[in-house]
Amino acid sequence: MSDSELISSKSRILDLFAELDDSELNSIEQWICSQSYKKDLEAKKTLIRTDKLLTKTGDAIKKLVPFEAEMSSEKIVPPTVGDQADCTESNTCHVDEFLYDHDQVDTLVKEGKLKRHYCIDCNSRNVKELIYISHSMSRQALQYIFKVLLPSDLEDKQILDVGSRLGAVLYGAYYLSNASSIIGIEMNKEFCEVQEKIIHKFSMDADRIRVIHSDVMERPDIVQQSNVIIINVLDFFVDIPKHKEMWHFFKKHIKKGSYLICNRSMADTLNSLDMFEELMNWLSICIPNQMKNEIFFDVEDCSELYLYTVN
Numbered sequence: 128m129s130d131s132e133l134i135s136s137k138s139r140i141l142d143l144f145a146e147l148d149d150s151e152l153n154s155i156e157q158w159i160c161s162q163s164y165k166k167d168l169e170a171k172k173t174l175i176r177t178d179k180l181l182t183k184t185g186d187a188i189k190k191l192v193p194f195e196a197e198m199s200s201e202k203i204v205p206p207t208v209g210d211q212a213d214c215t216e217s218n219t220c221h222v223d224e225f226l227y228d229h230d231q232v233d234t235l236v237k238e239g240k241l242k243r244h245y246c247i248d249c250n251s252r253n254v255k256e257l258i259y260i261s262h263s264m265s266r267q268a269l270q271y272i273f274k275v276l277l278p279s280d281l282e283d284k285q286i287l288d289v290g291s292r293l294g295a296v297l298y299g300a301y302y303l304s305n306a307s308s309i310i311g312i313e314m315n316k317e318f319c320e321v322q323e324k325i326i327h328k329f330s331m332d333a334d335r336i337r338v339i340h341s342d343v344m345e346r347p348d349i350v351q352q353s354n355v356i357i358i359n360v361l362d363f364f365v366d367i368p369k370h371k372e373m374w375h376f377f378k379k380h381i382k383k384g385s386y387l388i389c390n391r392s393m394a395d396t397l398n399s400l401d402m403f404e405e406l407m408n409w410l411s412i413c414i415p416n417q418m419k420n421e422i423f424f425d426v427e428d429c430s431e432l433y434l435y436t437v438n
């Protein structure tokens with residue numbers, strides 16, 4: 128590092144320090160002097176390395192799917208209940224967060240490939256912000272799931288992603304955990320083919336990670352064997368009766384003590400389906416297993432991720 132680069136690094140650190148009060152500065156000083164920051168730094172570098180691997184898988188997927196990451200063979204319908212019931216065909220833009228993070232979305236907007244607004248009465252400046260919906264988890268959400276929410280040791284454990292789509296959760300589990308079995312069940316055949324191609328392209332261990340083309344309700348055996356079940360919001364993909372049926376199915380088949388991870392609170396999901404009373408005692412909310420790693424995250428960005436255990 129040259130002298131001027133060193134000065135510029137120091138200046139950036141000072142900018143940060145200038146925002147802290149005395150007691151915060153003291154804590155930072157202790158953290159650095161105790162050398163424990165070195166362990167945190169190593170962990171941070173490992174996270175950056177896995178982030179690059181996940182970015183590479185995302186870039187490979189972009190070549191296999193349309194820009195919107197939706198297939199003509201699927202039926203995506205805006206939900207009529209719940210917190211996404213305000214979405215319509217005209218006010219909603221589907222942007223996959225695993226493929227395009229915030230910075231990439233900004234670039235796409237600058238290049239005019241994505242719009243943030245829609246006109247609510249033509250030719251006027253009376254525009255409204257589009258609702259951006261992602262059908263995959265972001266890389267940051269995946270890191271938070273495996274480095275903060277779940278226990279660090281998942282050896283001999285099976286992770287199931289319900290509706291694995293592009294496979295984002297599977298690749299996250301593969302690179303960020305030591306789980307011995309990682310399974311995705313996806314009802315859309317084309318997406319299963321995409322996941323298989325990616326698993327093959329990146330030479331992932333087929334004994335550890337696999338995709339099953341099926342309706343999850345046809346595979347109670349897999350659900351029963353799984354120790355961690357991850358369910359991203361399904362509202363755009365199933366109608367209300369099917370959605371209710373799925374939760375009854377999960378209650379029947381997910382074994383006691385398993386972890387369930389959702390990206391919306393179960394209270395909200397079950398209330399919108401009018402089944403909260405019926406299922407409220409099934410789950411308990413858990414505190415994260417690796418709280419010390421919260422240091423690596425903007426926790427507010429991950430506040431929509433919930434960890435439960437099955438009672």
Ligand SMILES: C[S@@+](CC[C@H](N)C(=O)[O-])C[C@H]1O[C@@H](n2cnc3c(N)ncnc32)[C@H](O)[C@@H]1O
Pocket residue numbers: 201225261262263264288289290291292293294295296312313314315318341342343344358359360361364365
């Ligand atoms: C919101 S996406 C989740 C993608 C992925 N789990 C993630 O978080 O990145 C939901 C996926 O679930 C699939 N799906 C919906 N109902 C299903 C069912 N009953 N069985 C299997 N897959 C289902 C849909 O085809 C869709 O690809």
